[in-house]
Amino acid sequence: MAFPASFRQSVSDWIFRAQVPETPPVTLGQRRIFILPSKQGYAFGGTLLLLLVASINYALSLGFVLTFTLASMAGVAMLHTWRNLAHLKLRPGRSDAVFAGETARFTVSVETPSQARFSIAMRRRDGEAVYADVIPGETTAIALPVSAAHRGLVSCGRIEVFTRYPVGLFHAWSYVDFGLALLVYPRPDAMAGTPPAQSKSYHEEGIPVPGDEEFNMLRAYRAGDPPRQIAWKALAREQGLLTKEFSAMASSELWLDWEDARGADVEARLSVLCHWVLQAEGYGQSFGLRLPGTEIQPARGEAHRNRCLEALALFEAPR
Amino acid sequence: MILRLPFAKARSPRATEVGSPQLDVRNVLWLLAAMVFVVGPHLLRLPDWVGIFFMAVVAWRAWISWYALRAPPRLLMWAITLAAVVGVFVAFGRIVGREGGVTLLILMASLKLLEMRNQRDVILSIYLGFFLVMTNFLFSQSIPLGLYMLACVWIFVATLVGFNRVGRATLGERMRPAAALLVQALPLMAAFFILFPRTTGPLWALPTDSRSGTTGLSESMSPGNIANLIKSDATAFRVHFKDGLPPYRTLYWRGPVLVDFDGATWNMRRHVSAGRTDHPRSERPVRYAVTLEPTGKNWIFGLDIPGSVPAGTTLLSDMQMRYRRPVTERMRYDMTSYVDYRFGLEANRAQLQAALQFDPERNPRTVALGRQWAAENPDPRQVLAKASILYNSGTFAYTLDPPLLERRHPFDDFLFNSKQGFCEHYAGSFTLLMRAAGVPARVVTGYMGGEVNPLNDELIVRQADAHAWSEIWIRDLGWVRIDPTASVSPLRVENGVNAALGPIGLLPSLIDADRTGLIGGIRYAWHALNSQWDEWVVGYNLDRQRQFFTSLGYPSVDWRTLGFWLMTAIIAIGAAVTIGLLVHDRPPRREASLVAWDRFCAKLAAAGLARAPHEGPIDYLLRVRASLPTAASAAEEITRRYVEARYGAGASRQELRDLARLVREFRAA
Numbered sequence: 004m005a006f007p008a009s010f011r012q013s014v015s016d017w018i019f020r021a022q023v024p025e026t027p028p029v030t031l032g033q034r035r036i037f038i039l040p041s042k043q044g045y046a047f048g049g050t051l052l053l054l055l056v057a058s059i060n061y062a063l064s065l066g067f068v069l070t071f072t073l074a075s076m077a078g079v080a081m082l083h084t085w086r087n088l089a090h091l092k093l094r095p096g097r098s099d100a101v102f103a104g105e106t107a108r109f110t111v112s113v114e115t116p117s118q119a120r121f122s123i124a125m126r127r128r129d130g131e132a133v134y135a136d137v138i139p140g141e142t143t144a145i146a147l148p149v150s151a152a153h154r155g156l157v158s159c160g161r162i163e164v165f166t167r168y169p170v171g172l173f174h175a176w177s178y179v180d181f182g183l184a185l186l187v188y189p190r191p192d193a194m195a196g197t198p199p200a201q202s203k204s205y206h207e208e209g210i211p212v213p214g215d216e217e218f219n220m221l222r223a224y225r226a227g228d229p230p231r232q233i234a235w236k237a238l239a240r241e242q243g244l245l246t247k248e249f250s251a252m253a254s255s256e257l258w259l260d261w262e263d264a265r266g267a268d269v270e271a272r273l274s275v276l277c278h279w280v281l282q283a284e285g286y287g288q289s290f291g292l293r294l295p296g297t298e299i300q301p302a303r304g305e306a307h308r309n310r311c312l313e314a315l316a317l318f319e320a321p322r
Numbered sequence: 323m324i325l326r327l328p329f330a331k332a333r334s335p336r337a338t339e340v341g342s343p344q345l346d347v348r349n350v351l352w353l354l355a356a357m358v359f360v361v362g363p364h365l366l367r368l369p370d371w372v373g374i375f376f377m378a379v380v381a382w383r384a385w386i387s388w389y390a391l392r393a394p395p396r397l398l399m400w401a402i403t404l405a406a407v408v409g410v411f412v413a414f415g416r417i418v419g420r421e422g423g424v425t426l427l428i429l430m431a432s433l434k435l436l437e438m439r440n441q442r443d444v445i446l447s448i449y450l451g452f453f454l455v456m457t458n459f460l461f462s463q464s465i466p467l468g469l470y471m472l473a474c475v476w477i478f479v480a481t482l483v484g485f486n487r488v489g490r491a492t493l494g495e496r497m498r499p500a501a502a503l504l505v506q507a508l509p510l511m512a513a514f515f516i517l518f519p520r521t522t523g524p525l526w527a528l529p530t531d532s533r534s535g536t537t538g539l540s541e542s543m544s545p546g547n548i549a550n551l552i553k554s555d556a557t558a559f560r561v562h563f564k565d566g567l568p569p570y571r572t573l574y575w576r577g578p579v580l581v582d583f584d585g586a587t588w589n590m591r592r593h594v595s596a597g598r599t600d601h602p603r604s605e606r607p608v609r610y611a612v613t614l615e616p617t618g619k620n621w622i623f624g625l626d627i628p629g630s631v632p633a634g635t636t637l638l639s640d641m642q643m644r645y646r647r648p649v650t651e652r653m654r655y656d657m658t659s660y661v662d663y664r665f666g667l668e669a670n671r672a673q674l675q676a677a678l679q680f681d682p683e684r685n686p687r688t689v690a691l692g693r694q695w696a697a698e699n700p701d702p703r704q705v706l707a708k709a710s711i712l713y714n715s716g717t718f719a720y721t722l723d724p725p726l727l728e729r730r731h732p733f734d735d736f737l738f739n740s741k742q743g744f745c746e747h748y749a750g751s752f753t754l755l756m757r758a759a760g761v762p763a764r765v766v767t768g769y770m771g772g773e774v775n776p777l778n779d780e781l782i783v784r785q786a787d788a789h790a791w792s793e794i795w796i797r798d799l800g801w802v803r804i805d806p807t808a809s810v811s812p813l814r815v816e817n818g819v820n821a822a823l824g825p826i827g828l829l830p831s832l833i834d835a836d837r838t839g840l841i842g843g844i845r846y847a848w849h850a851l852n853s854q855w856d857e858w859v860v861g862y863n864l865d866r867q868r869q870f871f872t873s874l875g876y877p878s879v880d881w882r883t884l885g886f887w888l889m890t891a892i893i894a895i896g897a898a899v900t901i902g903l904l905v906h907d908r909p910p911r912r913e914a915s916l917v918a919w920d921r922f923c924a925k926l927a928a929a930g931l932a933r934a935p936h937e938g939p940i941d942y943l944l945r946v947r948a949s950l951p952t953a954a955s956a957a958e959e960i961t962r963r964y965v966e967a968r969y970g971a972g973a974s975r976q977e978l979r980d981l982a983r984l985v986r987e988f989r990a991a
Contacts, residue, residue: 071514075507
């Protein structure tokens with residue numbers, strides 16, 4: 004068809020009444036499953052026509068039997084294809100954030116309330132189809148890959164759930180949109196080195212290497228302290244769980260600053276910052292992040308790291 | 323320079339979608355097996371080289387798939403294709419006839435298998451397979467072949483299922499869905515078969531060899547050719563008598579009448595005037611229906627002599643029946659005959675003249691004997707008596723394997739030397755003797771007798787019942803049937819060919835099989851089944867369709883009525899199958915408490931307080947209580963009962979009903 008893709012898309016959206024997002028679980032009811040012959044199905048129809056003409060012409064009764072058996076088989080196959088999809092229960096699964104350049108996966112879990120379903124496929128618009136069998140009593144997770152080239156928020160969009168089982172003559176499909184989205188962090192710039200020292204007590208070389216700093220004091224253990232800072236000897240002496248504090252860390256307020264990140268463009272600078280965030284988190288360093296218009300107070304831990312990475316992912320350069 | 327084999331090992335796993343249906347080795351092997359199954363019956367009837375070629379190509383393809391080799395290069399494929407076409411042309415002289423066309427289709431299908439690269443090629447091959455199923459029916463439409471082809475279709479559908487599966491499927495996972503599809507398709511297929519409007523003839527002219535079944539009598543007879551026919555157990559036609567079977571000795575089924583004679587071979591006359599059926603009648607006619615197998619010839623068979631002929635048939639003056647076109651498909655006709663008859667009293671001079679022609683140069687001793695009889699007594703009855711003495715002298719023997727006769731004077735050789743022969747020897751020599759004696763005589767070929775199937779009282783006439791006899795013309799009597807074979811072997815005429823040849827006969831075992839006892843019973847049952855099959859399945863044509871609906875009380879159905887019924891049947895059967903599937907797929911009944919709970923949640927959701935997927939009943943209740951203080955107590959009661967029923971001690975029917983009632987009465991607003 005010669006319609007522009009956008010026009011076809013809007014017609015398709017109108018026909019298939021996309022309501023976004025839907026509340027899980029979504030059950031593929033009878034009214035939201037569509038079915039049409041596949042390309043193979045049309046070819047099969049042509050074959051049947053030829054067989055019928057041959058049967059008539061050669062007055063082959065068994066030819067008629069063959070033709071009608073195949074035609075009826077196709078009719079029954081339509082029902083089977085439809086029922087292979089009907090009443091499936093879909094739930095959105097985990098969709099983890101990734102770094103740009105990696106492959107992200109939107110996961111949708113599928114359950115069947117009745118018989119086993121074979122060759123259930125899902126695909127995003129313009130995406131590759133992923134196939135799986137769904138066995139009763141088990142939850143099958145289908146991960147839709149999406150290559151995350153650029154940082155930002157990637158939304159999954161409408162997912163087409165389809166099947167052609169058992170004989171491929173019909174294409175039964177349904178659309179589901181959970182409004183799934185995931186974050187793509189900037190690609191960490193491994194060549195970025197270490198953040199420049201900006202606090203007075205900070206070494207010139209940058210991020211401290213364990214053992215380099217002066218041991219300062221012991222303090223009570225707080226949840227989230229890296230294991231390597233725990234005073235194991237003190238623990239062995241039954242003095243309780245104590246954390247060693249180093250002077251550099253105790254006093255330093257490591258700020259990862261937009262202004263310090265050198266790069267050709269915004270993305271390059273974000274990549275540098277991303278690398279620094281990961282590095283700082285890796286060393287258990289408490290750090291803060293300063294971006295134009297955003298400032299995240301120093302802290303540490305997984306949640307903090309993710310908050311910083313999210314800020315980097317969603318950063319929009321001021322004009 | 324290093325020459326590399328064009329398809330040396332090159333493991334190049336094609337880039338396929340992860341987990342998607344693919345050109346898996348097992349799937350390809352399934353397809354190859356299906357192809358071998360469907361082509362199998364053809365390979366038995368086609369020249370050996372076709373089978374060798376086909377199996378070699380299939381094996382090659384299997385090898386390529388198994389070791390994941392590259393497909394043969396395009397140039398080689400072209401060369402093989404060309405060779406195949408040339409082979410067909412050389413073997414069959416053309417590429418359009420039945421054998422030639424089928425051979426070409428088989429070879430092309432095998433080459434398609436060889437170059438199969440993607441899913442589309444696979445599908446094409448499978449559809450080609452369905453065509454190959456169809457081509458088998460050009461050769462035979464018997465029950466065994468039908469069942470075999472059904473199995474082939476099953477395998478093909480199973481192959482299709484395999485190609486539509488993710489990864490690998492077991493034998494059962496292929497065969498079971500395929501069987502389910504076919505079994506559920508059967509009612510619809512039956513409706514289509516019965517109701518689909520049939521047409522009267524082919525859409526376009528067919529090549530004459532398009533159908534099987536051209537064994538049978540021919541336009542000429544020379545010593546030996548009926549004897550070959552008689553070794554065939556194939557059915558010539560079946561007869562259903564409307565008023566019971568006439569006496570066995572009257573069952574002479576008249577076929578080609580041979581008048582022209584060259585000394586060895588008897589031939590049909592090219593032009594015979596039309597005949598009449600208004601010959602003197604002495605009794606009630608025998609009424610019967612004949613189901614004739616295709617012969618590829620114009621003539622049809624009837625008992626001597628026809629009273630009324632079927633539509634589209636001309637009766638000739640020698641009582642042959644000619645159909646308007648060659649019988650290329652099974653044909654059923656109703657007719658009547660008079661077995662106690664008298665005809666041809668006023669035969670015209672030309673006809674009688676033709677029945678006296680012979681070449682006196684050939685078979686001189688036979689001619690001399692006939693002339694001698696006539697000289698002794700010109701009365702045809704006396705001549706006949708002399709002939710009777712000759713054939714009953716006890717020196718003649720009835721055998722299917724007579725010695726080869728001398729070419730120029732075969733009947734001299736037979737009458738005076740070998741004295742061993744079959745019906746055509748007796749009929750031929752007798753007719754010649756009569757002509758030499760001045761009695762108009764001709765040879766009639768056809769069938770004698772038949773076998774009655776006790777299960778359905780049908781008479782089966784086989785090629786083995788082929789027979790030849792004589793007719794002589796006597797003033798005041800007209801044409802009289804004389805069967806010289808009856809003199810030699812009365813059993814042949816009384817009881818059929820098997821009895822005549824006895825248990826130590828020279829017939830192949832297929833004829834002298836046991837016709838009594840258990841084996842005989844099974845044989846008869848099988849024949850009865852075949853007869854029904856031929857009549858109602860293979861022979862289901864326009865006439866049969868009309869007949870069927872007439873018997874149901876709808877005498878004149880046209881295609882519109884049929885179409886309407888067909889649509890109705892499709893809808894009804896489709897609905898039945900759909901409902902069957904839905905009932906089968908119905909998920910297990912959910913607990914009543916869960917149903918009530920879902921309804922409760924739906925009511926709250928409508929009030930803008932939807933339960934989050936992760937929210938348990940208690941947490942939800944806390945939220946509901948905070949947001950909807952007015953409904954708090956009712957919600958609390960419902961939640962308590964639900965939790966008790968589902969996670970606690972369970973609930974009685976009454977308690978579940980109460981819960982349902984509470985939910986029903988619950989108002990969120």
